[in-house]
Amino acid sequence: MKKLLSVILGTTIASSVFANEAEFAQYVEGLKQEARTKGISEQVISVAFEDVTYKPRAITADRNQPEKKLTLDEYIPRAVPDWKVKQAKELYEKHYDELVKIGEEYGVQPRFIVALWGVESNFGRFTGHYSVIDALSTMAYDGRREEFFRKETMAALTILEQGHISAQEMKGSWAGAMGQCQFMPSSFLSFAADGNGDGKKDIWNTEADVFASAANYLSQSGWQDKYTWGRQVKLPHGFDTSIQGRSEEKGKYLQEWSEMGITRYDGRPLPKLDEDIKAWLIAPDDANGRVYLVYNNYNVLMKWNRSYYFALAVSHLADRIVL
Template identity: 35%
Template sequence: MKSTFAALAAVFGLATAHAADAPDPARFAPCVAGLKADAAARGIAGPSYDRLTANLAPDLKVLDFLDYQPEFRTPIWDYLSGLVDDERVADGRAMQKQWAEVLANVSARYKVDPATVVAVWGVESNFGRNFGARPLLTSLSTLSCYGRRQAYFRGEFFDALKIVDSGDVKAEQLVGSWAGAFGHTQFMPSTFLRLAVDYDGDGRRDLVGSIPDALASTANFLRKAGWREGEPWGYEVRLPAGFDTSGAGRKNKQALSSWAARGITRIDGSPLSGPDSAGLLLPAGPKGPAFIVFRNFDVIFGYNAAESYALAIAHLADRLKGGGAFATPWPTDDPGLSRAERRELQTLLIAKGYAIGTVDGMLGDASRAAIRSEQQRLGHTVDGRAGQKLLAALRKP
């Protein structure tokens, strides 16, 4: 969930805004001490609070991420190119095979198809390879004392303390995103307390060390959010020439017959079908891919409230079921790069003498600086963005 913000901040290397006035670290200890009474009111005993907060120190870097949301700032063709690529599809199919028995049982119990559960897992943590590395108690206590939304983060901080105090997850294992999401499918602490399940029967709800617990908890989240078994999330459609986009939007549900009367068909030209209440999603406007979306798309949206995120989950699930890429190209002459292509780009930059660190497909500050330098040399727009045009230019001898 929230972890996607931090993970993609690293992938795309976009700058975050810094607070105009630097926060005072000396305020931290008195603030944490002052939260003890509120924690007690939330059921955290004083000795537990003292023990779990005794060695906390602020991590003021997390404040840089408060206003950063790549789902809303990154062109969708860049956003999806790194989240739904051939590499992730292959990995997802391998995970479906490896955990087939668990996924079958989870699907039978919670009525959510395995591909959708695995798609959440893949997007949220790359199948457990990227949990995030920030200690949750540190991040959440910092966000409880500085910056915007302190009341919200205090609630998450208290819930994280409950998770550790209950023995579900040890404090040293409770690491994740800057905002507090953790585990294989990146639950926030409050979501964990409401919806995590002990699938493997060891007496603990463990989204960090137990893949079965994580898969079952994710399915439980989707079920409780209103997932409808056997119904599609939606599908790509074809718009007629000159289509009037008024009335488009995920929330503006209309009868399928209304959309059909306006000339919309499935992408292969066949008639619309499915639940008789659907929205029309145009993530890049009428010239890009268009989608009829149903209730299950809204359920995915509830996992992390961004339409681009929900589309990534939905599209990856379709790919895991054997579907292909979108038929309609994105309205750009410079599409985004897959993770393999980003690694190739980094390798080419290193060959040109740039010190960008590890070749990992995560385009951080050093990679972006090198990209800007090459864009200037090549006469491209200097924006630090990695696209197909730059990669093609660097491939030339």
């Protein structure tokens, strides 16, 4: 009976997959037509969609993202282990001259460029093996965020039209995040930069382009290179944590936070700057977990990825690179 049920279920699943593939082929024809209306050449459309394949694993990955929430005390050591810090320092030294040049051009400290590189793709080692056109077409066809993924598909085709990468080499994650800095195609079009002057923006294979693209993203998003990202702090007993948050009205100057009894994590007073700056109090877990005062640069990292944990991982790695 179990064997028969298994056969029946297996047939049902297989039929469903074949049905999806048939409908997917029709859906792709719609994508092609939209691309034509946006000025994408027939040659690019033909090559990009020549072997396009429905990827059910991308849908599964999207729907089965982990729900377990780690605390920062659990997450930070996993995201920024000692071996990653060691590699970050070695790569920082290896590319130092190039990083300094790019950092000065865009107004971004090199350690943050390397930290983003490390957290996003483990310094280019984990960039995803999906065809970006396959992944984006599949996600658009799935329908839950169709408008978003159709736009990203059109952006990916524009990148191919511009000649920065071939369709075969355009690889990324199941969601279409591409290259060593894991840009979505729309972010690529807005922020990718030619770091080595060869006329292409190759965030897959060319480290200078990866560095320049990351720096350009931060720069255009409001980065201030004379400041850091923030720091872990200690609250006085009974502090009202309802005032934490990153909304504009919850920002206060460092001197104000200091007058409220907040200190550095080791108990020393907060820094006194020649020009006082705004900071925001955040407690991503709760008041009993890690608490931080963050500056504008942290808010910029949150534009890159809206996860408090991601931004803190990048920040902690950047700090450890120069320790």
